[in-house]
Amino acid sequence: MADEPTNRLAFHQQAAFCAAMAAPITARVCTALADALSRDSATGRRTLGWPGEPIPDALPLRLVGGLHALARTGVDPDLTALFAGKGDPDTILRRVLIEHDAALLPWLDGPPQTNEPMRSGVLMTGLLAVAARHGPAVELLEIGSSAGLNLLIDRYRFDLGGVTTGPEDAPVTIRPDWRGPPPPAVPLRIVSVRGVDIQPLDATIPAVATRLAGYIWADQPERQARLTAAIALQRAQPVDLVQGDAVDWLRDRLAEPQPAGVSRVLMHSVVWQYLGDTRRAAITAMMDAAAARATADRPLAWVRMEPDRVLQRQELLVQSWPGHGTRRMLATAHAHGAWIESA
DSSP states (O other), X not given: OOOHHHHHXXXXXXXXXXXXXXOHHHHXXXXXXXXXXXXXXXXXXHHHTOXXXXXXXXXXXXXXXXXXXXXXXXXXXXXXXXXXXXXXXXXXXHHHHHHXXXXXXXXXXXXXXXXXXXXXXXXXXXXXXXXXXXXXXXEEEEESOTTSGGGGTTTSEEEETTEEESOTTXXXXXXXXXXXXXXXXXXXXXXXXEEEESSOXXXXXXXXXXXXXXXXXXXXXXXXXXXXHHHHHHHHSOOEEEESOHHHHHHHHHHSOOOTTOEEEEEEESOHHHHHHHHHHHHXXXXXXXXXXXXXXXXXXXXXXXXXXXXXXXXXXXXXXXXXXXXXXXXXXXXXXXXXXXX
């Protein structure tokens, strides 16, 4: 159980992570919040008295997301300037936390739902490895889909170290800074893409789009542009995203008949930490059971991009059955997919 010093320290830890991710404006805000938070506002009291684990719960990012969204409205010019890298953060934040308490408090209710489209580049790297092992056809099952932006993976164009895949006329191209040998240049055919989230967001609703924009760090305007383009794709054709518990949904999906010649793939990105020990154990057990049933004609794979917070990087982990059940780290990556380095 956390206490006030631990919760304040979490903002310094998040600041270090942001600085390592080339986000100095957001790092500056996090550093200032560690001292500026007080019990003079409901937002401050709830943050300082946070009962859970502040880093796994993404407590700093919840509050920073609310502040950034408020800054984007222009209602507080000093706050808007702060997210442009100007002004004294301590003075501005102490005032804003009190004056805009009611607007900021609800942002603590749930974890950030960034669902950055560039993460699809990391997942696609894993899917190419699966296709190289088991054939081109894959059906994708994503847990923790948030607003479904990575469920658009079949509609994005990818350039991964010179290896290209996806529609040539796609309005969104995912082209990370690639380091190391490229992924296998093999055919890939995505048969279906389905997802679940405990609290899915409809990104085509203006208020939701505004919320998603708030979670994007102010240092990264290119991410805002990519978000806008991805939402336009959803408006043109909705994704298959349902509300539900990841364990229940995945159990039902794994029990469905699997077409011959199609690999069934569980994928997720920056989700595992939010599921808790019980759900993680249940999903692992279900995948172990499904792996025991996998055949050469009906393979199973698990592609995940999840953080190593000690090393401040994301890891692309891939398993597939039959024959490749040992979990392999194929690459490391930037948290938002800006770069990928093959292992």
